[in-house]
Amino acid sequence: MKKRVSSAKRSTGVTRPGPEPGYHHGELQEALIAASEAILAEQGAEGFTLREAARRAGVSPAAPSHHFGNAQGLLTEVAIRGYDALAGALREAASGKPGAREKLHAQGLAYVDFALRHPGRFQMMFANKRLVADDARLRQASRAAGHAFEIVVAELVGGTPKGAKTAAAAAWSTVHGFAKLALEEKFGSVKNEAGRREVMMTLNQVLNYLWPASGPRPQA
Amino acid sequence: MKKRVSSAKRSTGVTRPGPEPGYHHGELQEALIAASEAILAEQGAEGFTLREAARRAGVSPAAPSHHFGNAQGLLTEVAIRGYDALAGALREAASGKPGAREKLHAQGLAYVDFALRHPGRFQMMFANKRLVADDARLRQASRAAGHAFEIVVAELVGGTPKGAKTAAAAAWSTVHGFAKLALEEKFGSVKNEAGRREVMMTLNQVLNYLWPASGPRPQA
DNA sequence: CGATCTATCTGAACAGTGTTAAGATAGATA
DNA sequence: TATCTATCTTAACACTGTTCAGATAGATCG
Missing domain, CATH: 1.10.357.10 (Tetracycline Repressor, domain 2)
Incomplete structure (x- = not known):
């Protein structure tokens, strides 16, 4: 019943055009770090949000917690x-x-x-x-x-x-x-x-x- | 129908024990500034929130906007x-x-x-x-x-x-x-x-x- | 004195945030 | 092939700043 289209939007991230394989992102840590640095470069330190970083990496807002604990x-x-x-x-x-x-x-x-x-x-x-x-x-x-x-x-x-x-x-x-x-x-x-x-x-x-x-x- | 007891809780602010008269606060600007400085002293710059300042001054979260525009x-x-x-x-x-x-x-x-x-x-x-x-x-x-x-x-x-x-x-x-x-x-x-x-x-x-x-x- | 005017404040709502818990998924392991 | 485990999603919670319609009370004026 759940649509499960979320894997589609994963291709619209800011992650460099590398492998970025299947469902298990595989390089989510790196993608999140890269996204965070991009936000800091574009918006400054005050512009950073964890959700925006997750958004750019193409994952849910809860995903980062598994790798980094918190923001x-x-x-x-x-x-x-x-x-x-x-x-x-x-x-x-x-x-x-x-x-x-x-x-x-x-x-x-x-x-x-x-x-x-x-x-x-x-x-x-x-x-x-x-x-x-x-x-x-x-x-x-x-x-x-x-x-x-x-x-x-x-x-x-x-x-x-x-x-x-x-x-x-x-x-x-x-x-x-x-x-x-x-x-x-x-x-x-x-x-x-x-x-x-x-x-x-x-x-x-x-x-x-x-x-x-x-x-x-x-x-x- | 509205309880309108909010004026009661105004006495529990951080505002110095001065006049603090009737309903129209009268010194809300000063109270908000004092509350903000207290928050900064206790919690640091990251700990400040507009709502907390309003809370300490005993007013609603929307009250500050009238005096200062925004946070x-x-x-x-x-x-x-x-x-x-x-x-x-x-x-x-x-x-x-x-x-x-x-x-x-x-x-x-x-x-x-x-x-x-x-x-x-x-x-x-x-x-x-x-x-x-x-x-x-x-x-x-x-x-x-x-x-x-x-x-x-x-x-x-x-x-x-x-x-x-x-x-x-x-x-x-x-x-x-x-x-x-x-x-x-x-x-x-x-x-x-x-x-x-x-x-x-x-x-x-x-x-x-x-x-x-x-x-x-x-x-x- | 009584009515109106006006600044001030409330209540409720909205979009957005970080974090958590329970469950689904998929790759790895036995 | 079946189980295990790391990874991710969904949904919810308690917050945040800001806006807008309306209530309130002090001031002004007929």
């Missing part, structure tokens, strides 16, 4: 991948630069560039209340991203590990705060490419001010 | 007051300190202290998507808070206005990023007073690193 579980997986991507971008930015200061500058630019290009994902990565905050893999992924700054900064300050911790906290705080404020349009519009370019130039000045080419910064 | 309107008013409080805290922190560097340090500490003591309100102030982002009063209140840094920093860098803008952006970014990361527990727990104190000491080191007592910072 937090799914978003945690998305956040982990986000941290991995961010850490990769930071490593890549630093590699190839000659000195420690150049590495730090490149990392700072890469950090904010990541945030401005993937605002929804970035906001979600730092929305602890929407994630399983004590998830071990999430914590490690986050730590790895933060650690990218420590590595570069340790080279900059030739001091104790404690000094490196402080300097890394300073660097992370500055670029993170700049990214957050920029996303809230405190430095002008970042909706178009021109606005983003201007904001990135402001960031460049900030970095030059806080970590000048050499010696002291112009100061009273 | 964004109410939250915008809350955010404006938050910015005013923040700007006041920043001004007060700077006043009384002798030099520009001391003023900046005090402001930075006050900024993060505000964020850690009122996390829900702070998060909401910077959640543009939940506010009427282009509200004139909100924008001005936000600008005023950011301007507090410019005033102090202009005294620090004896240069052009453009240099002051850059230095203010740097200071704001650093303390804002530190506050955000601290609230997401990236520097350890901030749930109890001891954790917050430790985090504030880390902030102090960061400020000392970025704006050292005099001259250059220890650097390769």
Whole structure:
């Protein structure tokens, strides 16, 4: 009696045109993660809903629970991948630069560039209340991203590990705060490419001010 | 036929024990704002709901719309007051300190202290998507808070206005990023007073690193 | 003083949300 | 071939924000 046409609408998902076989989806986890990232890219962090993700993956609203427990579980997986991507971008930015200061500058630019290009994902990565905050893999992924700054900064300050911790906290705080404020349009519009370019130039000045080419910064 | 006992339950609100007269509430705006701030203080930004605010004010869920349009309107008013409080805290922190560097340090500490003591309100102030982002009063209140840094920093860098803008952006970014990361527990727990104190000491080191007592910072 | 006017609030409804429980389905296993 | 088990659906629940017609009460005016 039940129509059971639901398998038909499964072909209208956002899932990439891969296998996507029979009834048992087979790749539902990946499909849900991909759908979630698509929503975050299109609508931002506030636009995400679990039902919409399920809709795009072509399954019922209850399906995700079996794989991720709840919405937090799914978003945690998305956040982990986000941290991995961010850490990769930071490593890549630093590699190839000659000195420690150049590495730090490149990392700072890469950090904010990541945030401005993937605002929804970035906001979600730092929305602890929407994630399983004590998830071990999430914590490690986050730590790895933060650690990218420590590595570069340790080279900059030739001091104790404690000094490196402080300097890394300073660097992370500055670029993170700049990214957050920029996303809230405190430095002008970042909706178009021109606005983003201007904001990135402001960031460049900030970095030059806080970590000048050499010696002291112009100061009273 | 309608019972009309609803006026009875109005006495069970969170509203301060002031007049709170007859049927027409008379101070519903203030009651809703106070209720919203209470929710933010107890449950954080994610815990706020318009219905709960109405519940605490002792009115129906539809009542707020008449005064604030929608939830964004109410939250915008809350955010404006938050910015005013923040700007006041920043001004007060700077006043009384002798030099520009001391003023900046005090402001930075006050900024993060505000964020850690009122996390829900702070998060909401910077959640543009939940506010009427282009509200004139909100924008001005936000600008005023950011301007507090410019005033102090202009005294620090004896240069052009453009240099002051850059230095203010740097200071704001650093303390804002530190506050955000601290609230997401990236520097350890901030749930109890001891954790917050430790985090504030880390902030102090960061400020000392970025704006050292005099001259250059220890650097390769 | 009494009638009308107007701002304020209620009641009820709507579409949408996350989550849960019970049952159907299909691939894997014995 | 029969059973087992992971996976997914259906249906329901308690919420949410918002809208609209109507009730209410304080203010205004004849």
